[in-house]
Amino acid sequence: MSGDPNMAPMIGAATAEQEAIILRERLPWWRLLMRDRFALVAALWIFVLLLCFLFGPELFGKAANALNLRGRNLPPGSIEQGWMMILGSDALGRSMLARLIVASRNTLSVALTAVVLAMVFGGVLGLIAGYVGRGVGHVIMRFADIVQSFPSLLLAVVVLYVLEPRVGNLVIVLAITRLPVYLRVTRAEVLEIRERVFVDAARALGGSRFHILSRHIAPVVAPTLLTIMTVDFAIVMLAESGLSFLGIGIQPPEITWGLMVAQGRNYLNQAWWLAFLPGVAIMLATLSANVLSNWLRIVTDPVQRWRLETPRDSDD
């Protein structure tokens, strides 16, 4: 209105030309990872854990079981007894570093499998309960109620006592006890999402039930489940350590971080690091998974992605 001729096209609706805004550059995922320092550190740590998981037991298996009765309960931070003892040694003089590395495989495989199983089955049941509703939904929800109202530790003790305390059984028990969380969250989200117009639009354009659930609803729920999964990761590791402590989880000489915490508890007065270091390992693994999942959530959310795509002053 001020008489500036350049202002004129801005008034009113966007024309086709204005619509063709310059597209933001699409960065590859590793560039986006570089933009988020925390996520980068977390990703590196996960990568280290992955290496331990893949090669640890083969490379350090011997060191983890080598007794050294002259070097019992060595405190961490000294390399007089060789660099393997940098994190100290346990009551039998075994290298803590080697044991932590070797234990990573059992710990991560049990926790990861249990969490993924719980998420997949809980998620699918939740989708059905939320979308189909009524009869089937009620049956599924009552199942969730039963699982949740039954003390999970008691369930685990009973099941693992009756069956053998094998890794497979342990994973299944842990998965079942965590399942209601995913089921309820998924159902709650589905109840909200299915009322949205895009679901109606998908139906109006001929989407079948399965199509709508798998292609329209599940992808919207997925980021939430992923976030819960990373938190659950820690809970499952601790639950596993509790069961191992009771003697019905992983059986020695197999080791897990949880079992190491449980065993180290006896020496808390003399050698705090026996329980502390595996505890730190659990915490760091969980924290990294959490940070990384948060990054992943932002990257996979088209509405949030710009936060990482817009360069900050400090980088580039």
Place this chain on the structure above:
Amino acid sequence: MTDAVTDAGAPLLEVTDLRVEFRTGREIVHAVNGAGFRVAAGETAAVLGESGSGKSVSAAAIMRLLQSPPAFVTGGEIRFKGEDVLTMPLNHWRRLCGQEIAMVFQDALASLNPVFSVGWQIAEQFRAHGQYAGGEAGERAVDLLARVGIPDPANRAKDYPHQFSGGMRQRVMIAMAIALGPDLLIADEPTTALDVTVQAQIMELLEDLREETGMAIVLITHDLGVVADVADQVSVMYAGRVVESGRVRDVLGHPAHPYTLALLDSVPQALGKGQKLRPIVGSPPDMARIPQGCAFHPRCRFATEKCRSEAPPPVAVAPGRFAECHHAEAVFNDR
């Protein structure tokens, strides 16, 4: 009533005496009370009405989108290409949806999935109906975006719904709806959320597409201007009934129902110059407590004792023209 309508051949879509009610805990809301209209192949039929007149509910009933409960279709018949929509198996109907009949909604942002790129979503139409796979579906999607007038379609296909403006989103939605070449497109207030210039562009696009593909359009709107511009036939809805129907020029130029007359009087752009605006007195009826007799009588300046007690039958005031009013002839000959 139906045999007097002089359309050639069987209509593409025929809605007869449709009744939909919403049963809430306390009351029953009669959203649609015997609405009927028909759409011939290739024509644009407008359904005109205020908020709450049952026009969108009728559309949802046709597409079988109503959640039951609370919504129940309690009567009437919907025939699409001669097939009874309400009684056919839902699977069968869902297969027709998208391929032969499609729908565009008012809020295009809400009707697009926020987590997928628009190109992917359009291509999904082809994949879901098993027409094209992977890469070819993607190319078709880009073609469609170009066809609905999105600049730089190859790049824009990778963008997400929130990165488009309102008008462009509605274009994307239209592209999705016409992807499989439906014979009938139901547009539920497609331009209501847009500003006036963009409205005109979208209506123009719909018109072009109709001419190009020969599909019929059911245009649900409360905008008299839009109806006057693009529609062939119009059905005016009030309190869940079609109170007047006929060719657009006839109905808007020479209304036979007091409600249509009142609507025209209350809208500035539909009038000639120099006339005063006269808003319709009162407010639309509570659909749980629709007045006895003619639902419009409390707001009608022609109302007589008969209107309060007796529901008016449809009166054929001219060939192809109907009005549900005891005084239709009087109103028709009024001007």
